[in-house]
Amino acid sequence: MKIQTHQFKQQATRYFLGESLLQLGNHVDINRSVLVIDENVERHHGAKLHQWKKIVIPSGEDVKNMATVEKIIDGLISYEADRKTTLVGIGGGMMTDVAGFAASIYMRGIPFGFVPTTLLAQVDASIGGKNGVSHGKQKNLLGTITQPEFILFDYTLPLTMPDEEWHNGFAEIIKYACIMDAELFDFLEANKQKALARDVDVLQYLVEKSVDAKTKVVLEDEFETGPRRWLNFGHTLGHAVEKIEHIAHGKAVAIGMVAASRFSEQLMGFPNDQTLRIINLINDYQLPVAFTSDKDAVFDIFKLDKKREKDAIHFVLLEKIGKATTMPVPIAELKEMLQGL
Structure with a gap:
């Protein structure tokens, strides 16, 4: 211990x-x-x-x-x-x-x-x-x-845990890799078989890397005024999908991360091949990637997100794998991009 x-x-x-x-x-x-x-x-x-x-x-x-x-x-x-x-x-x-x-x-x-x-x-x-x-x-x-x-x-x-719940947990680990740890992303790609087979050594490594990552962000920004917002990568849309579809949190966040990567392409110039790499990793961990929910219903929920200020939502986007940023995106622009998913 x-x-x-x-x-x-x-x-x-x-x-x-x-x-x-x-x-x-x-x-x-x-x-x-x-x-x-x-x-x-x-x-x-x-x-x-x-x-x-x-x-x-x-x-x-x-x-x-x-x-x-x-x-x-x-x-x-x-x-x-x-x-x-x-x-x-x-x-x-x-x-x-x-x-x-x-x-x-x-x-x-x-x-x-x-x-x-x-x-x-x-x-x-x-x-x-x-x-x-x-x-x-x-x-x-x-x-x-x-x-x-x-x-x-x-x-x-x-x-x-049942298999479905086991896969569900990997969404948040993938999130940490996307927003702040490119080496963790590489590890997830290289060790997917062991991870899915519940190798205890791999599990310990992934849990401790994730705990370190989240703790580091929280210590820097305990009350979510800046960098802690990065931890919401995939969650703004994901929470809405979770509520509408009644699916597991990890599955919803996986769908939300793919959508946020697509938005990052449009708003940040995030390379499309990096989006495809994220999609492949999410697929490898047997999580969904396709956005199939009713877009108007999703919009009705996420426009009231806690991260909204006036007519914009502080949305978490990627500059590259391992580096996130937060940008206030007008609600109207988010609605337009949502329709394009």
Whole structure:
């Protein structure tokens, strides 16, 4: 196990890289903690955690809402949790979002930590302090930026995921490669067979590279006023597609990255052969690349994106593989380009 400590503006967060879920009690007091886990994690790993106080919630993106947060809060009240109680979210990206949000608002904030169990949560959702829920058509509309006290990365947990969910996690890793790490892009191309076969050494390398990449950006721009916006590459359109099609987050982001690469060709002179390289890599990791959603419906959602300011959206574009930039693009121009996809 490797331990890293990162000092964010609010507090320090400890990363336990390569630690086992079975060792959770070494890092948080079992008598002063409450676990919140989804039903899938409870089914696979609940027996290992039978001595802990637990709140079990449904799984799936559709329950990332205030009703689920209220269920967590009701559970905390039933356990008589106070301001020194630590809430530990164990699960995928939906879990880290709702658990972090519930902890941020219960008694005006209690300590919390995460044990991400999916590849997507390990490389992205658990890191950076963004917590929240969706409301109506808008994904992640309500939320806070509050850092966890710790994140425990058990590399064996994602190995039990279904194939589709395994592929889903690679979208965010590909994103980091596109926006800031051309060497990681090369590695993904060269090691696709091992990665898809769930080679643990390759998994460890990819998770730790991704964790380093996201942490570096968040430390530089914790509250998303500049470079942290790069992490939204593929997400502006992707969130809209995800909401309309009810598909997995990684699949939607993959479609969004291809669209953003096409937009980068038009707005930044991004070379077409680089777009094709991105498309091939996304294909290799068995993620979708074709934009087939109703364009008007997508536009109706993404025109209300949180990154909108007046009549423009701060859109993440590529100058080259490994280097992103953000540009305010007029809504009308985005609509026109969207019609051309």
